[in-house]
Amino acid sequence: MADVRPASLKRINTKALADAFIDDQIKAIKEQVGDRKVLLALSGGVDSSVVAALLIKAIGSNLVCVHVNHGLLRKGEPEMVCKVFRDELGANLIYVDAVDRFLDLLAGVTDPEQKRHIIGEEFIKVFAEEAAKLDGIAYLAQGTIYPDILESEQGIKAHHNVGGLPPELDFELVEPVKYLYKDEVRVVGSALGLPDKMVYRQPFPGPGLGVRCPGAITRDRLEAVRESDAILREEFEKAGLAGKVWQYFTVVPDFKSTGIKDGKRAFEWLCIVRAINTTDVVKCTVEPIDYDLMCKITERITHEVPGINRVLYDYTPKPTATVEYE
Ligand code: XMP
Numbered sequence: 500m501a502d503v504r505p506a507s508l509k510r511i512n513t514k515a516l517a518d519a520f521i522d523d524q525i526k527a528i529k530e531q532v533g534d535r536k537v538l539l540a541l542s543g544g545v546d547s548s549v550v551a552a553l554l555i556k557a558i559g560s561n562l563v564c565v566h567v568n569h570g571l572l573r574k575g576e577p578e579m580v581c582k583v584f585r586d587e588l589g590a591n592l593i594y595v596d597a598v599d600r601f602l603d604l605l606a607g608v609t610d611p612e613q614k615r616h617i618i619g620e621e622f623i624k625v626f627a628e629e630a631a632k633l634d635g636i637a638y639l640a641q642g643t644i645y646p647d648i649l650e651s652e653q654g655i656k657a658h659h660n661v662g663g664l665p666p667e668l669d670f671e672l673v674e675p676v677k678y679l680y681k682d683e684v685r686v687v688g689s690a691l692g693l694p695d696k697m698v699y700r701q702p703f704p705g706p707g708l709g710v711r712c713p714g715a716i717t718r719d720r721l722e723a724v725r726e727s728d729a730i731l732r733e734e735f736e737k738a739g740l741a742g743k744v745w746q747y748f749t750v751v752p753d754f755k756s757t758g759i760k761d762g763k764r765a766f767e768w769l770c771i772v773r774a775i776n777t778t779d780v781v782k783c784t785v786e787p788i789d790y791d792l793m794c795k796i797t798e799r800i801t802h803e804v805p806g807i808n809r810v811l812y813d814y815t816p817k818p819t820a821t822v823e824y825e
Contacts, residue, residue, distance in 0.1 A: 502648050504678040511683040517690035521553065524675045528557040535637035537673055540626050541566045541592070542705075543580040545698060546642030546676065549684050551584060552691040553675050554640055560591040563636065565629045567622060570598035570721070571707030574729035583694060597625050602718060609715045611825035618706045627667045639670040643677045644684055701746045710825040714753040719806060720768065723751045726804045727770045734796050735774075744786045747774035749800075750824050751807065758808030767808040770800050775822055783817035 511517050537554060541547050541564040554562040564584060568577045577594065584590040601621055608614050630636060676684050688698035704710055708724045727749040735741050750771040758765045772793070774786035797810040813820070 501652060502677070504645055508678055511679065511686050513686070514690050517683075517687045520687060521556070521690060524553055525557040528554060528673060528675060531673060532558060532561070532638050534558075534561065536561050536563060536633070536635050537638040537640050538630055538633070538636045538670065539564050539640040541580060541584065541590075543572070543576050543697070544642070544703065545681070545688060545700060546644055546684055548580075548583075548642075548693055548697050549676060549688040549691065550640050550642045550674075551590060552588060552688065552693055554673070555584075555588050555590055556691070559589075562591060562640070563633060564590050564592045565595060565626060566592060567595045567597055567625050567629075569601040569618060569622060569625075569707065571601065571618070571709040573703070573708065573732075574725045579697070583697060593629060595625060595629060597621075600625070602716065602721075605709065605716045607715050611710065611713075614709055614716070614825070615706050618709055622705075623665060623668070627665060630668060636670060638673045639664070639668060640673040640675075643672075643674045645678050645680055648677060695742075699742050701744075704823060710823045711748060711750045713750065713824050720751050720753065723768060723770070723804050723806050724749060727751065727800045727807065730799045730803060731772060731796060734792065734799065738789070738792050740774075740786075744774050745776045745783075746822060747772070747786070749773070752824070756809055760808060765808045767806050769809040769811055770804070770807045771811050771813050771824075772796060773813045773822070775817070777817070777822075780822065781817075783822060785814050785816055788812060 509516055511520055537558065539547065539551055539554065539562060541551050543566070551562065551564055566577065566580050581592065581594055585592040601618065604617050604621055605614060608617060676687065679687065685698050689695070708721060708728070709716055711728070712721045712724050731747060731749050732741070735744065735747055740747075750773065751768050752771070753768075755766050755768055758767055760767075772788075774788055775783040776786055777783040793812060800807055800810050
């Protein structure tokens with residue numbers, strides 16, 4: 500049967516409407532779960548973060564959050580999740596350092612789809628293992644949002660948040676934002692007091708930096724992706740572009756070219772900068788990046804990131820290119 504957004508639910512575009520939604524959801528969550536425990540995979544993305552903040556308000560430490568670090572997160576991300584949720588919101592948070600586990604499994608794997616598959620499958624395994632260690636979990640919370648439901652029903656994509664969980668995770672679901680669109684989830688997140696950095700962050704793929712380190716992932720090249728991405732984000736923020744440009748990131752292909760560093764030959768990787776704008780991600784245009792800004796980013800990446808001697812800007816719209824390289 501179709502899961503339809505209730506007609507009584509107004510479009511949430513003000514703090515007052517978000518506050519009313521939060522009050523309603525807190526009541527509904529309390530009614531649904533009582534004093535039983537709820538488990539949540541907290542990635543640090545907008546949807547799971549908002550669900551976590553809502554559930555902390557409703558049931559406090561009966562929400563158990565699991566944050567899996569698969570080694571493919573952006574610089575500072577696991578730290579931010581722990582700081583915001585454990586230190587500031589007092590969440591019952593389990594941090595799982597699974598970096599070696601993922602990177603060992605991915606070593607030598609060149610096929611993009613196989614990489615995605617390994618990352619997705621291992622993530623569920625790690626999460627299920629953590630769930631098995633806990634006593635008395637009765638529910639699983641998920642950051643399903645309305646477009647996920649619509650796209651699943653229309654057969655566009657089998658969203659990872661909708662159905663298809665392995666039997667060991669077959670708990671009853673708690674999905675408090677499932678009738679909201681992304682912009683509404685952001686308004687609710689702000690009303691819950693989550694930092695703008697978390698609520699207005701750009702989209703980030705599930706396989707993370709893994710798809711920005713084309714071919715077989717090595718730890719040194721992955722580190723070059725992470726460091727160059729951090730520099731790009733910092734410079735975009737300083738230039739007032741964060742929150743304005745839809746998505747921007749760096750890619751470090753498995754290709755070296757000749758250069759000069761400290762007067763010596765440096766045979767090193769190149770770093771591609773990509774910055775795109777879109778409304779629907781079906782078609783994307785390229786951000787016309789300012790020349791001086793690009794020079795500054797190039798200077799910083801080539802001087803601060805070990806192993807990179809050259810920076811390129813990708814001027815290709817979608818189509819013909821996709822947003823990500825894999
Ligand atoms: P493409 O590369 O298909 O990207 O033009 C469109 C948007 O989707 C994101 N993307 C992903 N997100 N898992 C995700 O959760 C993935 O495997 C994945 N691949 C691409 C991409 O970042 C862009 O926003």
